[in-house]
Amino acid sequence: MNNQTEQGEPRGDDAVLVLQHFRSEPPAVYEEILLDRGYRIHRVELDEGEQLPDHHDFAAIVVMGGPMGALDDADHPWLAAERSYIATAVAAGIPYWGVCLGAQLLAAALGSRVYTGRTPEVGTYGVEVTAEAAADPVFAGLPERFTVFQWHSDTFDLPAGARRLVRSELYENQVFAVGSAYAVQFHVEVGRELAAEWASLPSYQRALESLYGEGATARVMERLTETVEGNRRIATEIFSAWMEKFVEQGA
Template sequence: MMRSKTKIKSSKKRGSRKLKIIQKRGEITIKIHYIQNDSQVGLGKIENWAVQRKHILTSTKVYEKCNFPSLDEFDFLIILGGHMGAYEEETYSWLSLVKQFIKEAVNHNKYVLGICLGAQLIANALGGKVYPHTHKEVGWWPIEINKDASNVQILSGIADKFTALQFHGDTFDIPKDAVLLGSSKGCKNQLFIYGDRVIGIQFHPELTNELIEKALKTYEYSKGFKGFMQKPEDIISQFTFLDQSTDMLFTLLDNIQNKFKENIENTPLC
């Protein structure tokens, strides 16, 4: 168990550029730091994307050691999923530290992406309540993007409707000043944005077929397969939906990369 007294380091380099980059032959390298909350829930396809685009990846595995980088050491923060609830600080004391770090990243205008538990932690850090849903949502379910997304640059090129994998029993309230962008029939709050750089995703576009099969071996189906619960064999038989998830994820990440590049090009040197 991580000790809650762990301190978060803040950036003291006020005169440096807001976004740190490494430029080689005209390419922009983004320094991505991800927080892994569960040893069974890794980056998945996000790692493939980052490697293909030659970005830099660093991590904090909070279940091992709760050491966060200083805020000038990364440009883009990703918070992954996990089996715990965002409200279970008494059992997982490091959750409060993760939420504090998210607040710091948001306040310093970093790009932030949270997936499943990560989205719930962002919502909670920004003042939204996280709580058990009336039912679990597990399996492949359609996501519908609403009309408010049409003006969101980061979602440009993403289909209005696609099927994504769900693995959650909790939900959350949309934080004040955040905007709901996508929903499913089983859970209204699936996708939201805060400002123009902070995105929360309830579903799992990052999981590979190997990670899904691994998760299905340990997932607790205590109440059977009613409602929005699909059987493991039915989830595996629909792996063709992975292409839709990959398209959504890579389009989103490419949009973040392009926005990052635009901001760099428009930021005067200090």
């Protein structure tokens, strides 16, 4: 995959690095927001062997999900280098936005335990903000409870010094932040087109059927499409607030 966008060679303060681990898990709505705000995107497909660039060249780093675990180094040896890269970039103050696997990688990079939870959280679920979210510049404006799309079985312990911002009934740690680094376990970035693409993938279909039985793909995706506009509003609010507070004001 060509890691340049149509906007040209992505270098300088207006470039954002996007790390992907699977072609079908792009930033989606987050990418639309970046392009609308005039940022150029440098996309690296780590699962396809593309190399990590110098993190100093970017205004921010967005790290997306994937089917592997954050510690699956035996099958994906590049994960160790990615965790080290994340730790170095965050320590240098580069704003970080991690989604699902990207959230788990941030937790691991900051020294926390990442492990398989008691039960998978796959489908549409309610989450709620914590008391700490009221003082957070990104999550303060959200309703007390809202609905999101989830697709994970792994979870993580809260890193030292982190602010827990969102929880769910099944998993206490849904969103945390350390400075300008944010970890978001759920997928509010998924729009209708990406949802349809996920529904067409045999590996995703098998995962859903194994969890919820025959016909699960249609049921889960129908529910997602019913809530996709609400997800988009949440994604737009939190990602835009993060950009404004940490990427643009902090530049």
